[in-house]
Amino acid sequence: MARVFGSSIKRREDPSLITGAGQYTDDLKLPNMAYAAIVRSPHAHARIRSIDTSKATALDGVTAVFTGEDIKKSGTPGVVPVGWLLPDMKIPPHPVLASETVRYVGDAVAVVLAEDRYRAQDAVDLVEVDYDPLAVVTNPAKTVEEGAPQLHAEAANNIAFDWELGDKTKTDEAFPKAAHVLKVNIRNNRLIPQAIEPRAALASYDDSKGQLTVWMTSQNPHIHRLLMSLASLGLPEHKIRVIAPEVGGGFGSKIHHYPDEVIACWCSMQLHRPVKWTATRTEANLTDTHGRDHVTEAEMALDENGRILGLRVKTYANMGAYLSTFGPLVPTYLHGTLLSGEYDIPAIYCNVIGTFTNTTPVDTVRGAGRPEATFIIERLMDLAAEELGLDPVEIRRRNFISPDAFPYQTQVALQYDSGNYGPALDRALEMVNYKNLRAEQERRRGEGGKLLGVGLSTYIEACGLAPSAVVGSLGAQAGQWESGEVRVHPTGTVTVYTGSSAHGQGHHTTFAQIVADRLGIDADNVEVIHGDTDQVPFGWGTYGSRSAAVGGSAIAVSADKVIEKGRQIAAHLLEASEEDVVFEEGKFFVRGAPDKSQTLNDIALQAHLAHNLPPGVEPGLSATSFYDPANFTFPFGTHIAVLEVDPETGEVKLLRYVAVDDVGNVINPMIVDGQIHGGIAHGIAQALWEEAIYDGNGQLLTGELLDYAVPKPHMLVSFELDRTVTPCPHNPLGVKGVGETGTIASPAAVVNAVVDALKSYGIKHLDMPLTPEKIWRAIHQSGRS
């Protein structure tokens, strides 16, 4: 029988989504529901002199208009917290409705409730806020300079934290003796996550029971419930139910605890009626946490043979106007820890300064910190290759951590448990036919016309977040284990309850495959339930490419517990000792006597009837596990971009994109490929098109999809994928994580390819996105056009 684990069965979530039957938060309606619309600051920085809500309140169809003062009077805390603490970090309060100062365009100042959303929007336009504009700063490095406008009294010079990792002395010592030192200044461009479904919340407070139910766009309903209870609303945790119905993508943006959802809940508590808020696309782009936005200075020291001696990185990371839930984590422990890449680097030092600016708060976006780190190392590797006259492949090979060096302790905290980087590189080179490509490139250089570029990115990722004790010691105000319950019904079908919370990843399918594989039953007989704090045991949700490795492992362990209990019952029924009973393909039998067997169905029924159970065995057949991983998981691989640059216009045309990834064991190859495709598209888009641009007044110039370029199919090529398989040694499934690999690897591959194409102009580096004009200008300024 073909194993269901590892087979490309179709995603069972698709029929309902494709036919429009999926129920998203905004599809839900409750009787007597009011619509909320939020009044937002048009200024990036201003003092609020006064707010006049009278005209809006007087409008027909408007139920109420509230400001921050009303929340204060209600006694509700009305602030959103930070979930990751760094040493000496400054944490200015983040009120859900600003009443004194607004600090970015989009900062919420009032909320309107009306009988329909059109009225609500009309009323928003009638709320009169008198602002006293203040000076604005948007750049994460300039904000610390003397004379820069100050955002928060709590944070001198706009510095939220000044964090370091690695051995500074040892690293500094590596540079003077180095044969080669390469330096690069990088502006890692700010991204807007662009989940296709904007954030939304439907809150319903039942006064008689003191019970709040909120349906919302969440990647982690239990975290949202926890933070609502502990921080923003102050309601008892058991009186809050958070449900994530279908969620249309998140890319990290739906992890966090935002003001808007709190506002909807608070309004429902005031009005004693359900309240729905749904962001418009404009609001989503202004208020969903943005990603990246680093200003980095990086230096690499190498010996005369191209062996890396040291790496020194200084980054100013934009935190935006307030610290978002996991904002401080991203540029620190998700970034600094990845700076060793796939390389054996004896000394690394990283200093990250998180700063406040008058921009949308910055937090996780797919890859979160790891794309930035990969970009730094992979750009430096190419610069070093150029300087030393080595092929980019060769310099990478010289520095790879050797396959027998695992577990490998990096200089930046992480211990890589496994890896074998050569084979993935070899395979990718073979797929692109690297030698021929280089020859073709040479030939074309002589001819003029379009320039061919080839770019590599040999990357590593740390995901499968994460060992709880480790993240706790690093500042997490959260655990990172996951829950999974496997409940076998009397008839032998199964329901799985997971603390993971899918929003496009396909858990309904893959988690069913895990259980079906272990229990030897048909995947169709397994249902997966997630995203409801009243149905599912506490769990930490879906992000950080953790769900298969941590959530899936919890489920696997529970399935194994079910088998063990089943074995006890089967042994009793078969009148054998437990040690002699084996379980294969859904059947228990005495070793060597498969003819006389008890199926899992039989055992499930007996377990529930409980007419004849072994002594001391409780009725029922279910198990719950809380799986805390022993380590991160470490996917890796090689990506190669092949492209053409038009020297007359600077236009870039992708020709091929090859990716060989090692994500460990694969549960469903089709879903894995889909994740990789999406990730690559996302990363290529960062390299070539996407950028949130603020002007000097803090206005977001690319706030609409008219200006912010999310890629369309015709802008990409069909990606060519393959993989190597190095199973994760420490989880029961041997899986790693796949949701972010593409986004982590591809920006560097694309930029390396463009810079490679532009070699003859002496161009060493260009900041993303590589717009045609930027390339065209670089060519012209090179003096060699």
Added chain:
Amino acid sequence: MYPARFEYYRANTLQEAIHLLQQHSGAKLLAGGHSLIPIMKLRLAQPPVLIDIGRISELSGVMKTDGRLRIGSLTTHAMLAASEAVKKHCPILAEAAGQIADPAVRNKGTIGGNLAHADPGSDLPAVTLALDGVIHITGRDGDRQVNASDFFLDLLTTDLKPEEVLTAVELPALEERTGSCYLKFEHPASGYAVCGAAAIVALGGDESCERAGLCFNGVTATPYRASAVTEALAGQNLEDATIDQAVTEHLSIDDPMGDTYASGPYRVELAKVYSKRALKTARDRARS
């Protein structure tokens, strides 16, 4: 994303539309809605009244008479791209219409709306201008005709009066030995033209250039006609070098538009490169 309140009327005939326009001051015509509705949703436009002309069948379709194509204003981009008559007689129009946005936009958006809206990044204005199209307009006092060269007045501004309806676009059918090409540099987000070059080349019996047309979308507030270039090409044998030289020496655009994605000077550079390429393709097509 929620428009302000408006009243909605549907006109079933052209006369009804004209009548409704007179009754409701400030009213806007609604054709395919793919320019108007987005700006209403952003509340950048708040017309009190919409008059839906989308179902007036007399305004839709392509007709060929005496060497000219008459294209009803409600003809969609998708219809233009697929029309045998357009592909045969005005292939550049089909080529441009086929590059507009995505199928959803092409199935709803109309040539009349595209020209009336006069977005500088739209694809059809420069094509209409390069073809020396004539715009047919009907108002309270009857019909009038405006040359494309007099139609586009400024950014989002045309010669149309508020109570008039654009009814058709009349274009000359391109003759034998005439080639055309629409070459577009599209904005990666919106898909609109950052620079769209519309080139037409008519060859004489001796292979020399009898007539040429060259216009751009996206570079200036209104579609730009590069007369100096085409004048320089007239009578010339169209070798690559001749085309390159004519463009290099005679294309100068003084007031280009610019934004964060593409500055004015860069757009001018694009216009140069794209016009060379578009003219050469048009020439090759004329020869074949």
